[in-house]
Amino acid sequence: MERQQVTAKRSLTQETEDLLNRQIAMEASSSAAYLSMASWCEMTGYENSAQFLYMHSDEERGHMLKLFHYVNEAGGHSLQPEITGIKHNYSSLREVFETILQHEIAVTNSINEIVNHCYQIKDFTTMNFLNWFVEEQREEETIARRAVELFDLIGEDGVGLWTIDKEILSLGEAVHSGDAGED
Numbered sequence: 001m002e003r004q005q006v007t008a009k010r011s012l013t014q015e016t017e018d019l020l021n022r023q024i025a026m027e028a029s030s031s032a033a034y035l036s037m038a039s040w041c042e043m044t045g046y047e048n049s050a051q052f053l054y055m056h057s058d059e060e061r062g063h064m065l066k067l068f069h070y071v072n073e074a075g076g077h078s079l080q081p082e083i084t085g086i087k088h089n090y091s092s093l094r095e096v097f098e099t100i101l102q103h104e105i106a107v108t109n110s111i112n113e114i115v116n117h118c119y120q121i122k123d124f125t126t127m128n129f130l131n132w133f134v135e136e137q138r139e140e141e142t143i144a145r146r147a148v149e150l151f152d153l154i155g156e157d158g159v160g161l162w163t164i165d166k167e168i169l170s171l172g173e174a175v176h177s178g179d180a181g182e183d
Contacts, residue, residue, distance in 0.1 A: 010075030016123055017076040019114045020067055025081035026110055027064035030103065031057045032083045037096050039088070046093055046161075048169035053096075063136070070129055093161060094151045097168075101144040108137040143171050 012020070038053035068078040090096050111133045118127035150164045 011123075011125060012071065012074045012076045013121060013123070016114075016118065016121070016126055017071060019117055020071050020076070020126075021079050021081075023110055023114060024064050024067045024071070024078060025083075026107060027060050027067060028081045029083055029086075030107065031060035031064060032086050033103065034060055034100075036086050036088050037090070037100070040090050041093070041096065044093075046165045046168075048165045049093060049096070052168050052171070063133070066132075070126075074126070092156075093164065094148075094156065097144065097147040097151070101141070101148050104137065104140045104144045108141055111137055146171055 034053045034057035038050045038057060041047075041053060042050035071078040087099075090099075111130060115127055115130050115134060118124070118130065147168055150167050154160050154163050154167070156164070
């Protein structure tokens with residue numbers, strides 16, 4: 001007896017699926033970049049920043065998986081992205097956190113683009129799903145901005161970098177204690 005292939009009905013348009021797969025790739029790249037940054041921080045003695053970035057890398061992977069499952073559950077096909085071009089060395093701790101802020105702003109813009117697309121085509125289910133990411137990005141940008149501000153507020157001379165490293169972990173712990181059970 002010949003086996004029939006079942007084609008699931010889709011609620012996603014191909015364009016929405018493509019945009020979500022692009023976002024999956026962005027989240028996977030974020031996770032890899034933050035893991036690389038964590039390694040650099042650990043190697044250069046910024047233990048607290050390393051710990052913060054290891055947690056953040058895991059969080060970004062969780063975001064990727066959240067999108068991954070949604071696409072498949074909506075009848076699409078999530079694609080495991082290739083991850084290339086990850087930077088492994090930084091000139092300073094400040095450069096690490098300035099890079100994070102720039103990246104989080106780019107992620108926010110990408111999420112907003114997908115939400116706008118969903119609004120235009122009246123895909124309110126996907127738009128509603130993405131509301132979690134909209135709020136998450138507000139939080140991510142706030143933390144990244146605050147981390148960069150620490151360099152100007154505290155200064156990098158003397159015990160400044162040590163203090164900044166300590167404060168970075170405090171930023172991460174405050175966030176992670178407040179979102180227990182999310183994802």
